[in-house]
Amino acid sequence: MHYFIGNLGHVFVIVSFVAALVAFFSYFKATVTEDLERKAGWLLNGKISFYVHAFAVMGIVVTLFIIIKNHYFEYYYAYSHSDKKLPSHYLISTFWNGQEGSFLLWMFWHAVLGIVIILTNKFWESPVMTVFSAVQAFLTSMILGIVIPGLELKIGSSPFILLRDAMPDPIFTIQPDFIPQDGAGLNPLLQNYWMVIHPPTLFLGFAATLVPFSFCIAGLWLRRYREWVRPALPWSIFAGAVLGLGILMGGYWAYETLNFGGYWNWDPVENAVYVPWLILIASIHTMITYKNSETALKISIILVVTVFILILYSTFLTRSGVLGDSSAHSFTDLGLSGQLLIYLFFFLVVAVAFIITRWKEIPSSKEEISTYSREFWIFVGATVLCFMGFQVLYPTSYPVFNQISAAFGGSLNMALPGDQVVFFSSWQIWFAIAVGILSAVGQFFWWKKIDKKELKNQLFLPFTIALLATMVIINVSSVRNISYALLLFSGLFTVISNGKILFTVLKSSPGLSGGAVAHIGVGLILVGVLFSSGYSTVVSLNNTGMLISRQLSEEFNRDNLLLFVHEPREMAGYEIEYLGERIEPRHKRGYVKKSDIEYTDDPYTVIAKDDIVFENKKLFSKGEHFEIFPENTFYEIEFRKNGKVVFVQYPRLQVNPRFGNMASPDVNRKATLDLYTHVSAPMTEEAKEDWGEPEELRIKRSAQFFANDYVANVEDLTRVYEISGQQLDSSFVAIRATVLVQGERQNYIADPTLIIGTQSRGGIIPGVIPELGLKISLLNVHPQTDELTLNIQARQKDWVVIKAMEKPWVNILWLGTLVLMAGFGIAMMRRFREFRLMKEKGLE
Amino acid sequence: MKKSHIFIIVIIAVAVGIIVSSTNEASTYVTFSEAQQIAATGNAKSIHVVGELKKDDSGKVIGIEAGADKVSFSFVMVDEGGEEQQVFYNEPMPQDFIRSEKVVVIGSYKGESFHADKILLKCPSKYQEQNLNAGV
Numbered sequence: 017m018h019y020f021i022g023n024l025g026h027v028f029v030i031v032s033f034v035a036a037l038v039a040f041f042s043y044f045k046a047t048v049t050e051d052l053e054r055k056a057g058w059l060l061n062g063k064i065s066f067y068v069h070a071f072a073v074m075g076i077v078v079t080l081f082i083i084i085k086n087h088y089f090e091y092y093y094a095y096s097h098s099d100k101k102l103p104s105h106y107l108i109s110t111f112w113n114g115q116e117g118s119f120l121l122w123m124f125w126h127a128v129l130g131i132v133i134i135l136t137n138k139f140w141e142s143p144v145m146t147v148f149s150a151v152q153a154f155l156t157s158m159i160l161g162i163v164i165p166g167l168e169l170k171i172g173s174s175p176f177i178l179l180r181d182a183m184p185d186p187i188f189t190i191q192p193d194f195i196p197q198d199g200a201g202l203n204p205l206l207q208n209y210w211m212v213i214h215p216p217t218l219f220l221g222f223a224a225t226l227v228p229f230s231f232c233i234a235g236l237w238l239r240r241y242r243e244w245v246r247p248a249l250p251w252s253i254f255a256g257a258v259l260g261l262g263i264l265m266g267g268y269w270a271y272e273t274l275n276f277g278g279y280w281n282w283d284p285v286e287n288a289v290y291v292p293w294l295i296l297i298a299s300i301h302t303m304i305t306y307k308n309s310e311t312a313l314k315i316s317i318i319l320v321v322t323v324f325i326l327i328l329y330s331t332f333l334t335r336s337g338v339l340g341d342s343s344a345h346s347f348t349d350l351g352l353s354g355q356l357l358i359y360l361f362f363f364l365v366v367a368v369a370f371i372i373t374r375w376k377e378i379p380s381s382k383e384e385i386s387t388y389s390r391e392f393w394i395f396v397g398a399t400v401l402c403f404m405g406f407q408v409l410y411p412t413s414y415p416v417f418n419q420i421s422a423a424f425g426g427s428l429n430m431a432l433p434g435d436q437v438v439f440f441s442s443w444q445i446w447f448a449i450a451v452g453i454l455s456a457v458g459q460f461f462w463w464k465k466i467d468k469k470e471l472k473n474q475l476f477l478p479f480t481i482a483l484l485a486t487m488v489i490i491n492v493s494s495v496r497n498i499s500y501a502l503l504l505f506s507g508l509f510t511v512i513s514n515g516k517i518l519f520t521v522l523k524s525s526p527g528l529s530g531g532a533v534a535h536i537g538v539g540l541i542l543v544g545v546l547f548s549s550g551y552s553t554v555v556s557l558n559n560t561g562m563l564i565s566r567q568l569s570e571e572f573n574r575d576n577l578l579l580f581v582h583e584p585r586e587m588a589g590y591e592i593e594y595l596g597e598r599i600e601p602r603h604k605r606g607y608v609k610k611s612d613i614e615y616t617d618d619p620y621t622v623i624a625k626d627d628i629v630f631e632n633k634k635l636f637s638k639g640e641h642f643e644i645f646p647e648n649t650f651y652e653i654e655f656r657k658n659g660k661v662v663f664v665q666y667p668r669l670q671v672n673p674r675f676g677n678m679a680s681p682d683v684n685r686k687a688t689l690d691l692y693t694h695v696s697a698p699m700t701e702e703a704k705e706d707w708g709e710p711e712e713l714r715i716k717r718s719a720q721f722f723a724n725d726y727v728a729n730v731e732d733l734t735r736v737y738e739i740s741g742q743q744l745d746s747s748f749v750a751i752r753a754t755v756l757v758q759g760e761r762q763n764y765i766a767d768p769t770l771i772i773g774t775q776s777r778g779g780i781i782p783g784v785i786p787e788l789g790l791k792i793s794l795l796n797v798h799p800q801t802d803e804l805t806l807n808i809q810a811r812q813k814d815w816v817v818i819k820a821m822e823k824p825w826v827n828i829l830w831l832g833t834l835v836l837m838a839g840f841g842i843a844m845m846r847r848f849r850e851f852r853l854m855k856e857k858g859l860e
Numbered sequence: 861m862k863k864s865h866i867f868i869i870v871i872i873a874v875a876v877g878i879i880v881s882s883t884n885e886a887s888t889y890v891t892f893s894e895a896q897q898i899a900a901t902g903n904a905k906s907i908h909v910v911g912e913l914k915k916d917d918s919g920k921v922i923g924i925e926a927g928a929d930k931v932s933f934s935f936v937m938v939d940e941g942g943e944e945q946q947v948f949y950n951e952p953m954p955q956d957f958i959r960s961e962k963v964v965v966i967g968s969y970k971g972e973s974f975h976a977d978k979i980l981l982k983c984p985s986k987y988q989e990q991n992l993n994a995g996v
Contacts, residue, residue, distance in 0.1 A: 406875060430883070574951075575950075578930050697953065817930055
């Protein structure tokens, strides 16, 4: 038992909590104290305690990582999220697999950002860090894991809890020092490179929203209503970029790994990040407006505060268990709902109180905004983004409404509409159209004061080109839906207008091109989403005409296709043929036929029955032992055109300990079109064991014979000393027949074995060729006549049910996201230069 | 009237519109008989029904009919009020369907039969690892 490391970790947790409280108090005093000497003293106190806090947070991270890395399974966290087989880079994902670890990740980023703030700000340090420390105190309390005696009140859930305290298992009463040999393992679904980088990115985005919030509160607190915007803006842009990147990574992971057929499913967990991001983007726009023209200060304050409160709300939604039935991948409830609510309401009340008490003092322009001013258009754009967020936020909160109603004795039972994707998309598309058109028109106002006539001149060309392009595409791709046509137009209009602006800006001041580039990205994303989602078509249509019931109506059409091994079908203009189940070796790239390997007692190790070749490369020699990923099965499907193989797909099915079987697609990517195939039903275990009547054959050793209509012959008859990798002791004699069966496309080998025991019973191990639905057993050897007795059984050939979709132009979406990120990058560079200038002048 | 006032009125109108319309489109958790009443009024809105699979005395699931082509199936579900209903689903049987403790079907009545567009399963034993594999 390694008690020390866990105790050390726990000490770090307590130190970080206490240090955060001390930092909060000191920074608070430093902000409110007038006397300069004492102010400096408090400031130093605050600084030191925040550094202590940050050091302790690093300490927690390192200790937890040591526990995971060294497989100390006496700790619940290591036991329930990792195992010894896990490749080392996925040990990192183990870290944030649990809820405590993800809190830790969030705290870690706050600590890092806090240090950056301390190092770069003089004037703002104490008020901003007061807010930071308060947030950190709340977050550390989530992993405190302390039970207040007498009250039975649990505060936080510690990542350093011992297994025996977390799981009441009888073994611990008998043997308190029991340590399991291996852990429960990391969910294989998360053993994906995106899951190594997506969570840290997302949490950095979450953490970054705290910075503008803190500056905003600091501004209200110190009555510096105008000055907080300058330092907060670059951080808002940073948060927008990182959070956006995090969201897109999540979408890309879902596209590659999950089988719902897309990158976005409007699941409450996804919505909980999408909404704050939209409001964040709106706040960036209003802040820029304020910086340039002293308007929209009040709205900026409200939006910046709302973003952070929404981040807290989404934390509450995904971690309190309130989503329950309505989300597939929210965290399990750790009993932190109360604490999460206090966290949310604390900052909500503080922020609202500040805004209300200071409202009258906040400067605002009394001037009427002109319709031809950029402020007006930015304001309209920000409003549309807010509506976009609100329309998602409201239905996502149904479970919360139901709970509130239940608390007051009501019986509200609202649920998201049956098809949430259709529901949200049908709303969001109209907002997206507005966003597209506004970012096309708005950008012109950005650059100069413009009047009606000038605007017409500037817009005429982009508008006409976009309109013509839309017309052409509508006819070529037969877009027959008015909202789709409008979205297409608005996307193209944005791309072309901003392209025009970009062209002008690049000539004069390329450093300012961030906005134009980002908006081109937005336009591309709109077009990409429109085609890939709006025109995603199911191509795996069932055309066999077999029905399950006559009661069913005509419209009961099915989108899945049943494929038997070596029975070609037509699909999406290809001739497709299912070739059988494959397995993936652990250390070599490629796929191995399940019928080519012999399993051993260790599920991770198998033996090659024959030389294994993949794509003309020999992977393993006959008899070689090698390691595999036993939880994954791949289904090889060949796509041919005119008899020539065009490509091969390997959709995957994973036996997942947490979610049952999980299907992951294989995507064939072309520049214009993705073909997206996943397994919708594998052959059941019952069907695999549903063997027919045995047929007994007595044959000459060298003769050809028929096994379920396939030509076969015995190639070899040898004595073996090893079965499934296990040595046989001398009391057994084993004979193995190597039977070659000529399949439609290739030869298969079955190796039935007959074991004779001198002291105990022997056994018969049949050889199975699942691709042909054939099981051959060796029953007897007759040396006097040179004959063998074989037993042959048949079943249905292996089959699989697949679903396939065509998704046009997904690549425009991915391209758009890259362009958007580039735009954010350029904008950030610009704000950074601005900051450096200010700093050189000693203004910050 | 000032432009900003018009703006505020528009904002409030759109927000109210979103709330009213979303609330109308919201699905609800109902029983089969309530679902039938909803369908009888000509409302084709899809609803959620919570229940479990029909089992015989020995706890074996009964009433499942798989399609000959293996790409669709039907089953008998008992809702929380104890009412039985045959449910059709035009997708293959979800993994672990038989083992589920609770089933949520999202769909609507088409005539006498209930068509599910989506099936959600709850298999609680799986989500909480209650037992250590102490032998290993």
